[in-house]
Amino acid sequence: MVIRYPNGQTYNSEKLISTSHSYAHKTILYGNRGMTLEEEINQSNQYYLNNGIAVIHKKPIPIQIVNVDYPKRSAAVIKEAYFKQPSTTDYNGVYKGHYIDFEAKETKSTTAFPLANFHEHQIVHMKACQKQHGICFTIIRFATTQEIYLMPADLLFKFWNNMKSGRKSIPKDDIKEAGFLIEYQIQPRVPYLKYVDNLIEKNF
Amino acid sequence: MVIRYPNGQTYNSEKLISTSHSYAHKTILYGNRGMTLEEEINQSNQYYLNNGIAVIHKKPIPIQIVNVDYPKRSAAVIKEAYFKQPSTTDYNGVYKGHYIDFEAKETKSTTAFPLANFHEHQIVHMKACQKQHGICFTIIRFATTQEIYLMPADLLFKFWNNMKSGRKSIPKDDIKEAGFLIEYQIQPRVPYLKYVDNLIEKNF
Numbered sequence: 001m002v003i004r005y006p007n008g009q010t011y012n013s014e015k016l017i018s019t020s021h022s023y024a025h026k027t028i029l030y031g032n033r034g035m036t037l038e039e040e041i042n043q044s045n046q047y048y049l050n051n052g053i054a055v056i057h058k059k060p061i062p063i064q065i066v067n068v069d070y071p072k073r074s075a076a077v078i079k080e081a082y083f084k085q086p087s088t089t090d091y092n093g094v095y096k097g098h099y100i101d102f103e104a105k106e107t108k109s110t111t112a113f114p115l116a117n118f119h120e121h122q123i124v125h126m127k128a129c130q131k132q133h134g135i136c137f138t139i140i141r142f143a144t145t146q147e148i149y150l151m152p153a154d155l156l157f158k159f160w161n162n163m164k165s166g167r168k169s170i171p172k173d174d175i176k177e178a179g180f181l182i183e184y185q186i187q188p189r190v191p192y193l194k195y196v197d198n199l200i201e202k203n204f
Numbered sequence: 205m206v207i208r209y210p211n212g213q214t215y216n217s218e219k220l221i222s223t224s225h226s227y228a229h230k231t232i233l234y235g236n237r238g239m240t241l242e243e244e245i246n247q248s249n250q251y252y253l254n255n256g257i258a259v260i261h262k263k264p265i266p267i268q269i270v271n272v273d274y275p276k277r278s279a280a281v282i283k284e285a286y287f288k289q290p291s292t293t294d295y296n297g298v299y300k301g302h303y304i305d306f307e308a309k310e311t312k313s314t315t316a317f318p319l320a321n322f323h324e325h326q327i328v329h330m331k332a333c334q335k336q337h338g339i340c341f342t343i344i345r346f347a348t349t350q351e352i353y354l355m356p357a358d359l360l361f362k363f364w365n366n367m368k369s370g371r372k373s374i375p376k377d378d379i380k381e382a383g384f385l386i387e388y389q390i391q392p393r394v395p396y397l398k399y400v401d402n403l404i405e406k407n408f
Contacts (some may be wrong), residue, residue: 055329055332055338057291059264060263060265060290063265075272075286075287076284077285078284078287080282080283081282081283081285092296092297094303094336094338095335097336098272099299099302099303101298109289128259129298132258132300134301173392
């Protein structure tokens, strides 16, 4: 029997036990239940949606469909398709009347976030959204230390614009200073909207 | 040689000639250049984006990927995948600080818009977005008369909620009264944001 939380998420007693056993290492464990950053954010968004707090979704991966088979009496099967490069960021939605737009990225580096994680078109997209008074940022996980930061888009733009003059990454210290360390919670796991409130207060 | 407009769209002299020849039937022709409503809206969104007016995109079709082939030295090929039902509407983005969320639909009916064009989850999604002060609507094309309307989500909700008591469509007269007839233009072809301004004035 599958036991489910009210939000539809399955209850996994094994994971819970392992967490409570290791209470002293809480921060590390919460981020290390075998979930990717994407899964953690999707789950947090589901929590926000279920509780009427925000409507934020990950966009589907864009695909160029070449060949579809329509067998009788069953669902259409895509037989040939290719991944396309997305023209926007991965997540967007609405929160308290504000348009929210962000990207989620992980790095193994412990000291800086490499700009190679971004494509030019994502920067262009975020700049255009900010011009329309959208709230843009990146959620960055430093995989080695399990730390997650919300980094405002302005910091990214600053380093992106200066990239030609040398530095190809954003130092963690700059991210700490301009951004916010997101502390893991039980529900939602990655409570990033708390820190978006700070951005709203600062800018609107 | 491909001639392009400043917005990157290709110049098609054939289509232009056929339009000018038939000037008297302008309204019909503008909507009838062999473009689907989706193509017209995508082109309008591209115009809005290129001119710094708004950032609104169609979301990719959600797909469940089952099997991907990674041939050496060439792009990954999706060999088996299935269409998933979208959990949101097709279009969203940001305009003048407002979150914009809409669906585009066509009907062959001349007198009413059938509610069968919507899924429950789209209604739920639009209601959740409106609760967060997003601006939600549907762009409807009556294919026979080539008329396009912007219909505020409230009218849709009203008829959707009453569906069980009988009526399974929204009369065109109600759409005319609560919504806006969108007049075709050269650029952007479907200038729907003009009418979104009216919604903003009314509600914000």
